[in-house]
Amino acid sequence: MTKNTKRIWLFLMLTFLLMYVSHGIIAYLLETTSIEWDDFPFNALGIIGGGAPAFAAIFMVHKMYTEKEKKDYWESVYRHKVNWIWWPISLLSPLLIGFVANIIHHGGWWNPEIEIGQLIAFPLAFGVMIFAGGMEELGWRGILQDNMSKKFSLPTIGVVIGLLWGVWHGPLFLIDVFAHYHYDFSTYLLTTIVYSLILTLIVHKTKSVLLAILLHAGINAFGNLGFGIPMEVNAGIIIYLIVLIFVMTFVLYLFEKKKCR
Template sequence: MGDSYRYKPLSYFALVFVLTWAPWSFAAYYSYQRAMELYSNLFVLVGLLGPFVAALIMIWSSGSRDLKHDFKRRLIDLRLIRPGYIPVILLLAPLALFLSTWLSVEVGRTADQFRLSGGFATMLPIIVLAPTFEELGWRGYGMDSLRAKFGMMKATLLFSVLWAMWHVPLFFLDHNYQHGLWNSSPIYLANFFVSVIPAAILMNWVYYKNNRSIVAAILFHMALDATAEAFQTEQFTKCIWTGVLLFISILVIAGNRAFFFEEKKRGLGSACAFSGNE
């Protein structure tokens, strides 16, 4: 990057947690109050904007014209997406779930899991909005800031931890998916946090292999969320799904060792260091 901007991951993620955890705390409080569902939902939406708003603050306060241009280019230029990766972006998650469901049925679980979920249509807005707002932040600034400091593999694992922690307030939100896990089996609760690891690995692989296209990351994230909500999938099967995605992640890492285990840090936060087909 021409003006040698240095990424600031600590500032970014601290800002993200403040901008998200504060409104989500209010959302959790209102979720237990009668006739306050609207307020709870509004605070959930505000908190969801946290990663994106934090990225905008970091980018636009940076004083770096190159950083601003880089963000716009990665958001607008669809030519960054490599055509060969489009099937991966759209089909990897559903195919992995199909295999997991088949294995689940083979060990005695119900075949009804192949049926579409009745509440899928009502979840469409959140399936679109959540990945969009998250990836505008995570891939718009967050992941590059970690990679510039730690290298690819360490940054990915650290991001997995931060991403999992970011969801914590949702476990205290009444009638929420995460709250349901909190009140279910500890295994299913643990699976939620473990599942973040392969999701982060595959998301970063797609992101960097597509020239850091934010749109590619958004589409892959949408495919993951849509797949998780589209079918009547049991939590038992979602554990298998995590295992399948972990296996795929290991294959991806094995096939891209130089990429994931780069020997030195990538410059001074230069977006140019991340450009091109990695």
Template sequence: MKEESQSLKQIGLFLIYTFSITWLSWLMIIVGNNYFDALWYGEPLFWIPMLIGGLGPAFGSYIMYRKYNKEFGRKSFFKFIFGKKIDRQALLIVGVYLIWRFLMVWMAFGIKEPIAILYMFLNLPLFIIGGGLEELGWRGYLQPKLEKIVNYVPSVLIVGIIWSLWHLPLWLIKGSPQSAIPFGLYLFLGIVLSFTFTTIYKYTKNLLLCVLSHAWLNGCIGLAVYIGSAGYLQLNLTWKVFLVFILELIVSVILGKVYNRKNSIKNNRKNILS
């Protein structure tokens, strides 16, 4: 009970740090849009508060690791992200995911301008900073903490809901891709992707690969985004989109449960032998 109480306290602090950094940064954009005719989506100055806000989960996880582990410095944090060995199985899993994500976007959304694929690779570093590094907080900190309190499926659902709610201010920023999607649908997609990235993390045990997978998602979705008649970014959502995401959800849930089952059996054997 004491351990659960401590985990809840740390989760609460992590969420306070994360949401405060992100929402205050994005609030600057909202205020600039509505009162000063500034910081419009895509302008150079817009990206400063936008990217700082996107790094909220990474900052939150770093603060928490430093707060509760005095020996956890900057070098330790980089080792936490980059230091784990990437074996063939991890590369295979991520490779399959990268191919699936690209083909899924192509099949579900369609890619009208194949030349955009080149720009996606060129912009991949931006996708890492503006999206991929979120994984340091969601999968690197929040998910493991929650699994100490609740079971696997509820913990992933909770992370997916929190992750989606964290994005809420983007619906108040004119021109953002999120503002073109109903929040209920975005919540569903957030839960699906929460299962996907958690499964990748469990099988690879590597945060860097999760970061790259998340960035790749943003890059691939960017291939399907277009500028609508109102001058804002749009995304066509058809039955194909729902079909491929439902398929992804089913596969991710099954793989995650299989992993947890095998891991539980392995731990029980160790306890019996010890």
């Protein structure tokens, strides 16, 4: 087994173990105790599970990477000097994708009913989502994509990480205190594949995990603002997501051909 393969499997093992064990404990406590949802055990367990990709990444970089690899890794996390076009793509693509999805869902223009207070608070909400979601990319992109790129094509990386990302959230669909409990899993899985393909392209072109973190934060922040992809069984949205998957897969294929020349 090569070094990259070992790192891929170790990252996945740690990430899924932390998520599934912590949320298994949450489910058990909710069923067998009278502890309130807002109490300390649930907060701590939620952080452990939700931050699993980041925790796994930090552990692996600290324990397994050479000094040069550590330097390269953290430079990618903080890299902000990239071609300017990737900044609006990273920051605004979740808004555009969610906007179109909602038009499809509502059969035309709709009123998201955004209050002034929400707009004022949006920068703060975005900042919070950098930590409550965005930091996952320390692992998904900083570790997993980086090591998969030595062995797999860009379209394969995008689709596989999207599937893993969606399945990793599995426990949230089984515990009724989480919003995911009411989501349609097939729609959610298609959504993670779409965004994973976009993230794969951005990180491939910029070598910046920072932009991936910001895009991930934008998915959550714009979703809370009313521009998330509706997680319901809706034929129009399913077709829309499948079309996006085919388009992004083709785009990555073109970049793959260009890379191989």
